[in-house]
Amino acid sequence: MARWEPDAESRLRAAALELFGEIGYEQTTVAGIADRAGLTARTFFRYFTDKREVLFSGSGSLEQLMVAGLAQAPVDASAFDVVAAALIRAGEFLSPERRPISRLRNSVIAANMELRERELIKMATLSTALAQGLRERGIGEPEASLAAEAGIAVFHVAFTRWVGKSEQRSYVEIVNDALARLRALMSN
């Protein structure tokens, strides 16, 4: 039977990101990640299907939080206010503690075309989930898709700022600022 390893998943994630940064994503192997974490490859595969999944396994949590955020918005909120509530809720995932890991993750993704593609698919999946959640709240088309896609546009800009090197503000401050700026741009 496998030995219980305290916090094996986060140790593996940290080890993988270290190696991606040091020797590159392509050159990093599962054996190397497990070795760096002081664990076995067998333990790695208990948490992740492959090295790419280390970078994207958080997507599900982010989507669940956003969809939960939609559901909690007041019943009379407008479609875009509902999406704004979902984006703000994502701040529970994009916490100060996660920020160094997110910055490292972002630089790994930026350097690899296949990973950038995967990140775009993740954004499209988030948008589809938000549009579905809006339709379940009784918002029709094309409003549901417009609000969801514009919301993900704001999320993408805010997230990119949040992982930027010199940015000090929290994700929630940045996303609120981006929402206000887009509203101002569109009312002119």
Add this chain to the structure above:
Amino acid sequence: MARWEPDAESRLRAAALELFGEIGYEQTTVAGIADRAGLTARTFFRYFTDKREVLFSGSGSLEQLMVAGLAQAPVDASAFDVVAAALIRAGEFLSPERRPISRLRNSVIAANMELRERELIKMATLSTALAQGLRERGIGEPEASLAAEAGIAVFHVAFTRWVGKSEQRSYVEIVNDALARLRALMSN
């Protein structure tokens, strides 16, 4: 010397889309496309690098039109009005004559994961080009990125409607409607 073939490029494109629809994208070969068009594979490669490029060779024209649309907007137009001008200018490419081909193309892309990824990359590339054009007009960040990404969100929703089976309105009518609806959603 190669024989001059009138309108070889559009014959090859039509033949490729027919075959993608009939036997599937994966099963279609360059030889099959050339044969259907009554041309040689050698002629095919004078216009396209591979069968995938048949689906995406229009991206450059679309991007050029949008960027030209940005440049022509009045100097005092707001960032989002500039983007709206770019989206409307894309209507010169998304013409009534192109619509049957675009519908066929869209159904081929929807059925293939790799092609859907390529289409997402195309959208991201358009957004980057619009943001760059906005910065060249003196619009700062994050406004340039927000306006560009929200604009591409509207473009994506409008384009998806335009290629929809039962949709009768022109692309320009649809995109103007989508722009007005998003503005209304964000001002509530």
